[in-house]
Amino acid sequence: MVAYGCFSFMIRVGVNGYGTIGKRVADAVEAQPDMELIGVAKTQPNFEAHTAVERGYPMYAAIPERSPLFAEAGIDIAGEVDELVAEADVIVDCTPSGIGAQNRELYETHHTPAIFQGGEDSDVADVSFNARSNFDAARDADYVRVVSCNTTGLSRIIAPLEEEYGVDKVRATLVRRGGDPGQNSRGPINDILPNPIKVPSHHGPDVKTIFPDLEIDTLGLKVPATLMHVHALNVTLEDDVTGAHVRQLLEGEDRVYVIPEGLGIDGAGKLKDFALDAGRPRGDMWENCVWGESIGVNGRDLYLFQAIHQESDVIPENIDAIRAMFDTEDKRDSMELTDRTLGVGISGDPSGFSEQARAEFADD
Amino acid sequence: MVAYGCFSFMIRVGVNGYGTIGKRVADAVEAQPDMELIGVAKTQPNFEAHTAVERGYPMYAAIPERSPLFAEAGIDIAGEVDELVAEADVIVDCTPSGIGAQNRELYETHHTPAIFQGGEDSDVADVSFNARSNFDAARDADYVRVVSCNTTGLSRIIAPLEEEYGVDKVRATLVRRGGDPGQNSRGPINDILPNPIKVPSHHGPDVKTIFPDLEIDTLGLKVPATLMHVHALNVTLEDDVTGAHVRQLLEGEDRVYVIPEGLGIDGAGKLKDFALDAGRPRGDMWENCVWGESIGVNGRDLYLFQAIHQESDVIPENIDAIRAMFDTEDKRDSMELTDRTLGVGISGDPSGFSEQARAEFADD
Numbered sequence: 001m002v003a004y005g006c007f008s009f010m011i012r013v014g015v016n017g018y019g020t021i022g023k024r025v026a027d028a029v030e031a032q033p034d035m036e037l038i039g040v041a042k043t044q045p046n047f048e049a050h051t052a053v054e055r056g057y058p059m060y061a062a063i064p065e066r067s068p069l070f071a072e073a074g075i076d077i078a079g080e081v082d083e084l085v086a087e088a089d090v091i092v093d094c095t096p097s098g099i100g101a102q103n104r105e106l107y108e109t110h111h112t113p114a115i116f117q118g119g120e121d122s123d124v125a126d127v128s129f130n131a132r133s134n135f136d137a138a139r140d141a142d143y144v145r146v147v148s149c150n151t152t153g154l155s156r157i158i159a160p161l162e163e164e165y166g167v168d169k170v171r172a173t174l175v176r177r178g179g180d181p182g183q184n185s186r187g188p189i190n191d192i193l194p195n196p197i198k199v200p201s202h203h204g205p206d207v208k209t210i211f212p213d214l215e216i217d218t219l220g221l222k223v224p225a226t227l228m229h230v231h232a233l234n235v236t237l238e239d240d241v242t243g244a245h246v247r248q249l250l251e252g253e254d255r256v257y258v259i260p261e262g263l264g265i266d267g268a269g270k271l272k273d274f275a276l277d278a279g280r281p282r283g284d285m286w287e288n289c290v291w292g293e294s295i296g297v298n299g300r301d302l303y304l305f306q307a308i309h310q311e312s313d314v315i316p317e318n319i320d321a322i323r324a325m326f327d328t329e330d331k332r333d334s335m336e337l338t339d340r341t342l343g344v345g346i347s348g349d350p351s352g353f354s355e356q357a358r359a360e361f362a363d364d
Numbered sequence: 365m366v367a368y369g370c371f372s373f374m375i376r377v378g379v380n381g382y383g384t385i386g387k388r389v390a391d392a393v394e395a396q397p398d399m400e401l402i403g404v405a406k407t408q409p410n411f412e413a414h415t416a417v418e419r420g421y422p423m424y425a426a427i428p429e430r431s432p433l434f435a436e437a438g439i440d441i442a443g444e445v446d447e448l449v450a451e452a453d454v455i456v457d458c459t460p461s462g463i464g465a466q467n468r469e470l471y472e473t474h475h476t477p478a479i480f481q482g483g484e485d486s487d488v489a490d491v492s493f494n495a496r497s498n499f500d501a502a503r504d505a506d507y508v509r510v511v512s513c514n515t516t517g518l519s520r521i522i523a524p525l526e527e528e529y530g531v532d533k534v535r536a537t538l539v540r541r542g543g544d545p546g547q548n549s550r551g552p553i554n555d556i557l558p559n560p561i562k563v564p565s566h567h568g569p570d571v572k573t574i575f576p577d578l579e580i581d582t583l584g585l586k587v588p589a590t591l592m593h594v595h596a597l598n599v600t601l602e603d604d605v606t607g608a609h610v611r612q613l614l615e616g617e618d619r620v621y622v623i624p625e626g627l628g629i630d631g632a633g634k635l636k637d638f639a640l641d642a643g644r645p646r647g648d649m650w651e652n653c654v655w656g657e658s659i660g661v662n663g664r665d666l667y668l669f670q671a672i673h674q675e676s677d678v679i680p681e682n683i684d685a686i687r688a689m690f691d692t693e694d695k696r697d698s699m700e701l702t703d704r705t706l707g708v709g710i711s712g713d714p715s716g717f718s719e720q721a722r723a724e725f726a727d728d
Contacts, residue, residue: 171665173537173596175556175585192539192587192594193631194669199660217662219596219669221539223556223587230556232537232563232583232596267557296563298581301535305558305583 010036011326014088016062016081016103018042018052020180021117022094024315026057027281029092031341032319034328038088041081045073060084062095085110090325092318093117100124104143113141115321118148118206118314128209130155131320131338132255135331138324146317150174150229151206153288153308156255157233158211161302164249166238168300170216173232174203177268180311181226188224195222228268228285228307235302243297246304250290254339255316257287257346258295265291268307284312286344316344374400375690378452380426380445380467382406382416384544385481386458388679390421391645393456395705396683398692402452405445409437424448426459449474454689456682457481464488468507477505479685482512482570482678492573494519495684495702496619499695502688510681514538514593515570517652517672520619521597522575525666528613530602532664534580537596538567541632544675545590552588559586592632592649593672600664607661610668614654618703619680621651621710622659629655632671648676650708680708 013029015022018040029037039058042049043066050073052059058078061067070077078084085091085106090113093100097119104124107114116124125145127137133155138144147155154172161167176195179186196202203218251258259265265274276283286309294305316338323334339345375398379390382404393401403422406413407430414437416423422442425431434441442448449455449470454477457464461483468488471478480488489509491501497519502508511519518536525531540559543550560566567582615622623629629638640647650673658669680702687698703709 171535171598173539173583175537175539175587177556188589188631188633190589191591191631191633192541192589192671194594194596194655194658195630197630197655197657197669199658199667199669200662217598217665217667219537219598219667221594221596221669223539224589225552225554225556225587227555230558230585232558232585234535234581234583234598266559266561267552267555269552269555291558291561293561294558294563298564301581303563303581303583305561305563305585307556 010034011322011328012036012038012087012089013322014038014084014091015040016084016091016093017095017099018048019094019096020182020311021314022092023048023052024282024284024312025092025094025318026052027055028315028319028342030055032337033341034337035322039078039084041084045070045075049073049075082106082110085112088112090114090322092322107143113325114143115318115325116143116145118146118151120145122206122209129317129321129324130159130210131317131324131331131335132156132253133159133210135320135324135334138321139327141325144321144325146314146321147206147210149308149310149313150176150203150231151210152313152317153229153231153306154203154207154233155210156253156288157250157290157306158207158214158235160249160253161235161237161246162211162214165241167214168236168238170207170214170236171218171234172203172216173219174201174221175230175232176220176222177225177227177229177310178222179226183226188222190224193222195220225268227272228289228309230268231306231308233304233306237300237302240300241297241302243295246297246302247292247295250295254335254345255287257285257289258292259289261293271307280343282312284315285309286312286316286342287346288313316342374398375686375692376400376402376451376453377686378402378448378455379404380448380455380457381459381463382412383458383460384546384675385678386456387412387416388646388648388676389456389458389682390416391419392679392683392706394419396701397705398701399686403442403448405448409434409439413437413439446470446474449476452476454478454686456686471507477689478507479682479689480507480509482510482515484509486570486573493681493685493688494523494574495681495688495695495699496520496617497523497574499684499688499698502685503691505689508685508689510678510685511570511574513672513674513677514540514567514595515574516677516681517593517595517670518567518571518597519574520617520652521614521654521670522571522578522599524613524617525599525601525610526575526578529605531578532600532602534571534578534600535598536567536580536582538565538582538584539594539596540584540586541589541591541593541674542586543590547590552586554588557586559584589632591636592653593674594632595670595672597668597670599666601666602664604664605661605666607659610661610666611656611659614659618699618709619651621649621653622656623653625657635671644707646676648679649673650676650680650706651710652677680706
């Protein structure tokens with residue numbers, strides 16, 4: 001066991017919305033030595049609700065009229081969502097896009113700080129957040145928005161490049177998965193959709209909530225895949241650099257995994273297999289996965305491909321956002337604690353990955 | 365009937381390789397008033413061979429030892445491929461990538477000029493060709509290579525931009541279909557593959573066979589789709605422009621179709637439906653299909669999305685290459701004749717598209 005030291009108080013966390021993101025945030029909160037998961041709220045007693053009960057998470061009904069459905073499904077609820085909000089020090093809102101904004105009034109009524117997800121407009125909160133890029137902006141904020149999976153993925157690359165070389169302009173094409181594995185009513189099938197068709201897309205402005213002065217244009221597409229997004233990234237730097245130097249820089253980032261050439265990882269499918277083989281929960285890939293071989297430089301123009309696991313890359317960010325809001329740890333300590341407790345970070349020697357992951361999760 | 369005027373002589377064309385490209389080239393040659401299709405060569409008597417026979421195309425065995433297979437399949441062959449090569453004024457080689465280069469010796473032996481496809485390395489021929497961009501470079505050449513579908517699609521956009529504004533740099537992400545509809549042993553399924561992983565990809569250098577002085581970096585991916593490629597294109601121009609001006613420029617290009625906003629065309633599937641509804645042969649889309657709504661400008665940076673039909677966009681180019689090699693028509697006349705006979709070009713008023721296409725193909 002790792003000794004985590006002494007924490008002045010435990011932050012009592014409620015999770016509102018227990019779907020793809022909510023269930024992962026709940027597990028991540030549960031793994032933190034300085035946080036207590038006091039409950040999760042859910043609209044319906046589906047398979048995820050049953051898993052929550054098995055894990056011992058107090059279940060709250062997100063929609064009061066639907067409370068009886070939980071009883072019918074054999075699930076004892078601890079109460080309704082407003083009780084969870086009243087009891088919590090902070091709510092992590094993981095409801096579908098647009099619902100979070102509607103929920104803000106509930107959180108305000110109870111004077112409960114809240115974290116929203118990137119599906120909400122940026123004006124839902126006082127600050128948009130990425131731990132690596134602007135941790136301190138969320139200090140003592142009551143309402144914080146963790147930016148979307150794609151914006152998180154872009155921010156983690158832009159931050160070190162900006163610090164090390166200066167960034168003249170970013171141009172990114174986001175080849176997005178059509179839906180998550182469980183979203184089987186979404187498409188496309190056998191098509192490549194410019195989405196949004198309008199260029200530049202809204203993703204660039206979202207990155208600017210983290211880097212206000214950045215020049216960035218983005219293009220988005222949707223394709224028939226469910227596992228991860230893939231970014232084709234171009235960054236025009238302020239100075240000439242070498243690919244080797246950029247690679248070394250990115251290899252030094254804890255939440256960026258530079259995929260070594262020899263592993264035979266050619267796409268998202270093998271990345272997910274790699275994570276599942278290592279025993280990671282749900283096969284999550286919290287890190288940006290940058291193909292080392294793809295890091296190429298032409299003058300001041302840097303190019304690379306990275307895969308972004310839309311279901312999980314924001315999870316460590318939600319944990320760090322909580323600590324930033326309560327000002328309990330500084331950036332470095334919070335990120336290190338989050339990464340250590342979750343198992344984020346793949347060492348340069350991938351043979352150690354499985355062992356490391358197994359050791360971390362054996363503790364849960 | 366359109367009167368085509370008087371042609372001094374008919375160019376006798378043989379097509380070696382009768383698959384996805386070859387069968388389309390054969391039909392296109394057949395539609396030309398100044399060309400005669402003297403035969404097609406094929407390796408095996410599959411379904412495409414039977415269609416060729418029904419169309420009355422003399423069939424030659426591409427591999428002598430396999431001649432008996434054609435007889436067994438009930439197909440009378442006119443001879444073997446070397447006889448076709450000997451009789452032809454020009455061979456259009458539509459064999460799979462790499463085979464064309466092996467065939468060059470056969471063509472040289474018979475002193476028969478030849479056109480190769482973009483799957484061959486550029487050194488297979490004296491000149492790489494795109495009608496809009498460098499028609500005159502192929503004049504009197506004995507060996508010409510029509511560049512690939514993707515390079516053709518890029519060249520048709522770059523040429524007018526270069527002429528009108530000057531191009532500082534092109535950055536293109538090519539989201540490529542994994543295989544053609546019939547190539548059912550190819551992938552990916554449910555994955556997004558950087559391909560090639562190395563950045564920049566080989567596509568940029570291929571465009572430079574047409575525009576030697578162009579600055580261009582390309583990134584390629586493969587996705588689970590079969591219908592068309594989609595390009596996310598960025599062109600940094602030498603001057604500030606407006607999106608409206610660029611749109612007007614591209615709308616003036618005969619082999620570029622700027623998709624109007626009101627048609628509800630959001631991807632390759634509907635583009636193909638549009639072409640099939642119009643009665644186009646095989647639902648071919650010979651034009652670059654640029655989403656009008658996507659044409660966006662930020663300072664000197666132009667962005668757009670275009671779909672490229674990998675099976676057919678090079679077909680008019682092969683026809684023009686023949687005329688360039690024999691110096692029978694100038695660029696404008698050749699391209700106009702090709703477009704008129706094939707039905708290439710969609711007027712700004714899409715309601716006329718079907719009527720136009722039906723009229724053209726009723727003549728065949």
